[in-house]
Amino acid sequence: MQRALALGDAARRRTAPNPWVGCVIARDGVIVGEGATEPPGGPHAEAVALAAAGDRARGATAYVTLEPCGHRGRTGPCTDAMRAAGIERVVVALEDPDPRVGGRGLARLRDAGVTVEVGLGAADATRSLAPYLHHRNTGSASCLVKTATSLDGRVAAADGSSQWITGDEARADAHELRAESQAVVVGSGTALADRPSLTVRLATDTPARQPLRVLLDARGRVPADGPLFDTTLAPTLVLTTAMVPGPALDAWRAAGAKVEIVDAAPDGGGVDLAAVLALLGRDGVLQAMVEGGPTLHGALLAAGLVDRVVAFVSGAVLGREGRAMFAGPGPLTLGDAPRLELLDAQVLGPDVRLEYRNARHGSGSS
Ligand SMILES: NC(=O)c1ccc[n+]([C@@H]2O[C@H](COP(=O)([O-])OP(=O)(O)OC[C@H]3O[C@@H](n4cnc5c(N)ncnc54)[C@H](OP(=O)(O)O)[C@@H]3O)[C@@H](O)[C@H]2O)c1
Numbered sequence: 001m002q003r004a005l006a007l008g009d010a011a012r013r014r015t016a017p018n019p020w021v022g023c024v025i026a027r028d029g030v031i032v033g034e035g036a037t038e039p040p041g042g043p044h045a046e047a048v049a050l051a052a053a054g055d056r057a058r059g060a061t062a063y064v065t066l067e068p069c070g071h072r073g074r075t076g077p078c079t080d081a082m083r084a085a086g087i088e089r090v091v092v093a094l095e096d097p098d099p100r101v102g103g104r105g106l107a108r109l110r111d112a113g114v115t116v117e118v119g120l121g122a123a124d125a126t127r128s129l130a131p132y133l134h135h136r137n138t139g140s141a142s143c144l145v146k147t148a149t150s151l152d153g154r155v156a157a158a159d160g161s162s163q164w165i166t167g168d169e170a171r172a173d174a175h176e177l178r179a180e181s182q183a184v185v186v187g188s189g190t191a192l193a194d195r196p197s198l199t200v201r202l203a204t205d206t207p208a209r210q211p212l213r214v215l216l217d218a219r220g221r222v223p224a225d226g227p228l229f230d231t232t233l234a235p236t237l238v239l240t241t242a243m244v245p246g247p248a249l250d251a252w253r254a255a256g257a258k259v260e261i262v263d264a265a266p267d268g269g270g271v272d273l274a275a276v277l278a279l280l281g282r283d284g285v286l287q288a289m290v291e292g293g294p295t296l297h298g299a300l301l302a303a304g305l306v307d308r309v310v311a312f313v314s315g316a317v318l319g320r321e322g323r324a325m326f327a328g329p330g331p332l333t334l335g336d337a338p339r340l341e342l343l344d345a346q347v348l349g350p351d352v353r354l355e356y357r358n359a360r361h362g363s364g365s366s
Helices: 002-010 045-057 078-085 104-111 122-128 130-138 168-179 188-194 246-254 273-282 294-302
Strands: 022-027 030-036 061-066 089-094 115-118 142-149 154-156 183-187 212-216 236-240 258-261 287-290 308-313 341-348 351-357
Touching (some): 002 122, 022 045, 045 061, 061 122, 104 115, 142 168, 183 188, 287 294
Parallel strands (some): 236 258
Antiparallel strands (some): 308 351
16 A cells, blocks of 8 residues: 555646546555546546556455545546456455445445455555645635745745745746645735746756646736746746726736636635635645735634645744734634644755644645
């Protein structure tokens, strides 16, 4: 199962909106076939592994990181292919929450006399597939907040400058996170201050498609120029509200961006962030990486929408005039404070990379 998880993980940049599944087929203690999910429209991991195993699949055990599908999508049901190949035992890490699968794949295998075991490697599979599980459980994109901060938790100096707080290694790692996301999101404050391009440029394995760039601009403040509106670099989506002036809408569209009107946030400050994640989920975004400033990050945290945070922390000290990582009045007491669960800590050159998840969202949503 560890091998199957590694194969699945290696495919995570190319399968969305499908899950990145790994499969290993073993007989008499020897691996006879293995594979991972191919890009959408291509074979699932089980089909790749079965093709590699050929006749050696007869009487073998298949280790799969996610329940095999028992329905006909763009490819045939994996359960039927496994049965036809003579697989005798299937060991699955996790059941698939996708309503089209949801236990039916396992039932179909059991009905056909195949021995089925569930749960081996479940914790690792849950972590690896977290954005997919969140998406299928909620219909919304999972929200990864990425931030580069000083030692005292500031993301910009008093003059608004933030490039660069952290070093080359941290910036390259942030591009790896972009490559694993289907959308990269900023607020209008960051778009105006930094004029970012939000493309994947420094990743080791550049995805076939650049992630969708998403600008949240409720009032039409960001002009339709600069790299964010160069749609030869990557597609751009602007999410705005009915408050936007017509000329701003026209200019964004003329630059080649797609524009959608969503509800205003319940408190009137910007766009409704739950609606943003739902809209992105509807469009097949499993993970939205938010690279906003403190205003957007603070609003997401306050709304309970943050699933994961990756913070790159440098040794710079920007002082109290610098901008705090999460804006807002903050909790009044320590007891009110949102508290994230530390998943990982690494040294990256001169910086530290801290990864947290929102444990309140349950095992499948971080
Ligand atoms: N170090 C880092 O990792 C990092 C990363 C990014 C930015 N920065 C720095 O952060 C600073 C910009 O901070 P910022 O707070 O102004 O930028 P921001 O959080 O990216 O943008 C805030 C703006 O987004 C819009 N927005 C739309 N919907 C929203 C919602 N529901 N909640 C909150 N905002 C929403 C609002 O403007 P409208 O109401 O007009 O729509 C809001 O003023 C710059 O100095 C930049 O360099 C640092």
